[in-house]
Amino acid sequence: MRALIAFFVLSPWMVVLAGCSDSSRSDIEAPQGFVSPLSGAISIEANSRIDQDTMDQLRREGASPAAAEQKLPASFVLAGYVSPNAGTYPAPARACQAQDYELDPSDTFSVPLAVGETVVLKSFGTCGLDVALELQVEGYPPIRTSGRDETAQFRLNAGQAGDYQVVVRSVGDMPARYVLLKTAGTAQQNAAYEWPDHGFVEGEAIVTLNESAAASEQVSVKGAQRGAPARKLGKRTWLRAMPTNARAMAGGQKSPDTLAWIRALREQPNVESVVPNYQMRSQSPVGEPLYSKQWHYEIINGPVAWQIEPGGGAGVNVAVLDTGLFRKQGSSNWHPDLDRNVVAGRDFVENDSDPRDPGSSIGGNVYHGTHVAGTIASVIDNKGSGGVAFGANLLPVRVLGEGGTGSSADLIDAIAWLVNGSSGQPPRAQIVNMSLGGLPEIPQLESVIAAGVDKGMLFVAAAGNGAGSEKSYPAASRNVLAVSAVDSARNLASYSNYGSWIDLAAPGGDAGRDANTDGEADLIWSTSAVLKSGQYEPDFRGLQGTSMAAPHVSGVLAMMKAQKSGLNYGDVRALLERGELTEYSGRRSDQLGYGVLDAAKAVSAASQGFTGPVLSASPAVVSLSNEGIEAQRVELNVYGSAPVTDASVDSYPAWLQVNGDFSQEPLILDVVLLRDRLTPDVAARGDIVVSYNVTEQLRIPVIGQLITDEKARNAGKHFVLLVGTEPNEQGVYLAEAQVTATVEDGQYSFQFEADDGEEPRMLSEATPGDYYLVAGTDIDGDGFICQSGEACAEYPVSGLREVVTIQAGQSINGLRMTTGFSRPTISAASPDVLPRPAFKGYRLIQTSDRVASTNSNIKALQ
Incomplete structure (x- = not known):
């Protein structure tokens, strides 16, 4: 532009x-x-700071790595450089130039830490080369960067608040850039530190027309492929193809040309929004014989839940949006531990009615969708592994293809198919499990999920395995339960994403632990297939990932639906925030949300019924500063069938001005920061307390800062x-x-x-x-x-x-x-x-x- x-x-x-x-x-x-x-x-x-011995300093004549530690404030984002040796970059044309680099094996900092605060290290390789860094906090063992975005994090869970020596050390062979960050208090940043690079389908765009244009189905979009079918994804949304002549002109530059075409479409007056067709990916890497390996059911208190709901979610349809299900070549039956519970699904990758997982030539065959489905609802037959909701129906919907990847258009289309049912019937599924992600926020996806929620559907998604706080959709969507992963000790798994958008946690496995001392890694065991005598046979395997955590939640929701068929997202949200679905400590965290899933508490809460009301704040935490947002409108959403009465603002910090409008739903609070009542560069914390229905209270955490750095x-x-x-x-x-x-x-x-x-x-x-x-x-x-x-x-x-x-x-x-x-x-x-x-x-x-x-x-x- x-x-x-x-x-x-x-x-x-x-x-x-x-x-x-x-x-x-x-x-x-x-x-x-x-x-x-x-x-x-x-x-x-x-809060921006720079390492004191980057290459800008080290290239000076006579310069050497800094010997003294660098003192940092309570909140900071620092960029730095380390290198295990000196040398010359190999200089591939796209990545770097043939410049010399200098030795700088480690950087040392003094960082103020309080209990509950976290230091995060993100490493980035130079010249496109792999790197390995180590984060070490005084008095604790070093932590290596790991995960898709090479992250290490240290959280002070106990001990004395004070200044801690923090060392960033190179343990690889090449120079590395890094970002070291910390925020005062327990809240963590959701910022991204890499340019958005979401994959998308070349030559395709998801186009939403404005209301007047959409009134006529005959409306055309200039620049869309003439004669090519425009696949309808929703009321005003279509999947469009780029013109053939533009594709021909693109040559080897298809991605830039697709993006240029999308920019041009956005300029048209009849268009409301245009986004690429983004690609998504899977989020992975009792009497049953495998029950001894399924430690994760004990973690979520599964055995007690099954006593409350002995039918295991019978009659509830759970859609598994994934890679499809395993079926042995030449057989008409699904995996034997799933077959009895499977109902008719659909394949949106091949656009047919057979959601079979054909396997993958990329990265081996893990049969991801089969594994996820087994955790949700594999049958009890004394032959393998039982699922959380062993009596529920599995509705397989294939949206991921080769290599466990798929397109956002297929995901939107699949959800619309589930939501709309057939011939005016109710939605095809009551629960939707999405062990996939990596998408940005897409308006069309948000819209179709909201339509499902309006019809009583519940959506669950994996938070992602990047070990970072950047939002991953659909998990971060407002109407979706975002599930992080914990290990067998109920701690956040090393690979799991985290952040203010996490709702709750569930077992995802940890290949590096053996807490139940059975001699095997604490993986999540479920249905799969293995290669035997030249062909794949139904079997079981252990995997780890947030993909494995999400289906635990979906299974529990299915049992809750069996207890209370009218259970909707508002009910679930209210129960979650009241601590009735999880092992709740009384305050949410960015790692575990409202806590680790407790199936017994959740099913019990549903069986007892729920009328409410419960107030929930959006946003859940208000953060104000003179350099960010100084005023925030907070919506108080009402969950439950009972009305809210006698709502009033009881108290709030002296450094705020708060005005409430409780005349209609949603209730509104207008919150304004009063700068002159803050201490410079000290994060002030408190709660806005709203009382209602005589005995109920809502506490909204609020942070105020007068930044003078x-x-x-x-x-x-x-x-x-x-x-x-x-x-x-x-x-x-x-x-x-x-x-x-x-x-x-x-x-x-x-x-x-x-x-x-x-x-x-x-x-x-x-x-x-x-x-x-x-x-x-x-x-x-x-x-x-x-x-x-x-x-x-x-x-x-x-x-x-x-x-x-x-x-x-x-x-x-x-x-x-x-x-x-x-x-x-x-x-x-x-x-x-x-x-x-x-x-x-x-x-x-x-x-x-x-x-x-x-x-x-x-x-x-x-």
Whole structure:
């Protein structure tokens, strides 16, 4: 998208800017004898800090790794560099340049820690190479980075609050970038530290028309494939194909061309929203013979639940949206421990009525959907393994294909099929298990899930195995129960995601533990298939993952539905927040949500019936600051059939102003931060207490901060670049001009120089043309900025670059950007952000190609 930086001359001395938002306004002048064609300033995100010995410091003559520990504040996001040796980068064209790197085996910090607080380390390899880092907190054993996004985390569960020595150490062979972060208090950040790179189907888009356009089924979308079938996914939503001529023009650049086509579709007046067809993935890596291995049923108090609900969820349909079910070649029957409970399903990958899992040539055959289905509802037959809801019906819906991946269009279509039933009948399933994820927030997916909830359906999804806090959908959807995984000791599993969006936890297994001392790893055992004599036969196997945790919850919900058929999401939500579904400590956590699933408590709560009412706050925790949100509207949702009476705000912290409107549902609280009543740089905490129905109370945790660390912020030495708007043949964005900026009072200033046409051309000289304006750090010295783990700023907003046009004889002054180590996410708050497939950052100009500039009015050689 182009930022129309233009002006109208009103007088010889006055100009007016058009097309810029308030957050990035500039003044454009036609000065006499001007020096800079473009200049501005870069603000720094709160709590940003930089390692004291990155390559920016180590490349200086005589420099060596820092010997003293670096003191950090109570909340921080720090970027750093470590390397086990010195050497030269191998320099593949897309990943880095042939630059030298220096030895820096470890970094040492002093970090204030209180009980319940967590330090998180995220590592990123340089030049696309694998790395291994270690996080060690004083008095505790080291923890290695692990998981898909290479994360290690330490939580102080007990002990003395105080300053702890924290060491980040390289234990690999190559240099690494990293981000070390901590937030004061127990709440953890949900920020992303890598560019969004969600996979999507080439040449396809999910298009939602506005109400007026959708009224006519004959409406066309310009730029959609003529003659190709438009697959309807919902009331106003279609899956569209890219025109053939555009595909032909794309050549080897299919991903960028698909994204460009989507941007064009978004400009059409009859279109409400357009998103890629994102790809998702599976979230994995009593008298039954295998019961001795199924420790996880004891963890959730399963045996007691089965006494309360001896039918095991009979009559309840549980849809398993997954890879399908195993069926032996040449057989008409499903896995023998599932067959009796299976009802007719559907395959949305092949678009037929046979949801058989054909296996996978990628990564081996784990028969993921079969394993998940077995945990939910494998039968009791004294031959294998029983499921949580052993009497429930399994409705297999295949939405994942080769390699355990699938498309968001298939997922949306499958849920719509379940929700709409047939010929006006009720939904095909009462419970929907989704042991899959990795999607961004997609409006069309949110809409179809909400439609199911309106019809009484319950949705459960795996939180994901990235060991991070970034939201993974559909688990993070408002109407879905997000399930994290615990090991046999009821601790968060090392691989499990966590965050403010987690609702509850369930056993997911841990290959590194043997808590029941049976000589085998504590995996989740369930139905599967193994290769015997050249063909796959039905069998059982142990797996670990949040994919294995989610079906425990789905099975328990099925038993609850059998006890109370009218149980809906509002009821479940109310019971969850009252602590009636879990081992609840009295306060939710980002690791376990409202606690570890307790099947006996949950089924008992359903059997006793529930009228409520219960109030639930959205958002559940209010966080206000002078640099973030200073005012928040909180909705109080009513769960249960009984009405809310006598609602009032009893108390709240003195540093808040709270006004309530309880005249209709949802009840509303308007919360405003009072800055002058806060202590600078100290996180204030308290509760807003709402009383109702005489004896009931709702406590809403609230955090207030007056952040004054602006002058202490430092994101490292910044390179400010004007880059071409199109990448080269290797997909790399190249700098056309660059200047350096160092922090001063918590911000950076920059200015470019006009190209005077004379040689030598300096790095800072900019010629008229179209550019992206970007800035960032190169802390590992590989010749690229804005890689994961490095600070990055893009004009006007990171993730939403706009073209800046430099014209001869004009000067653009006062542009503003914000830099930081986090990256934009695709969400309801930023729906226009699109993925950046294989984005490697912006390549710096090699100083051997140009002459550095003093940024003065005189052309000088350095």
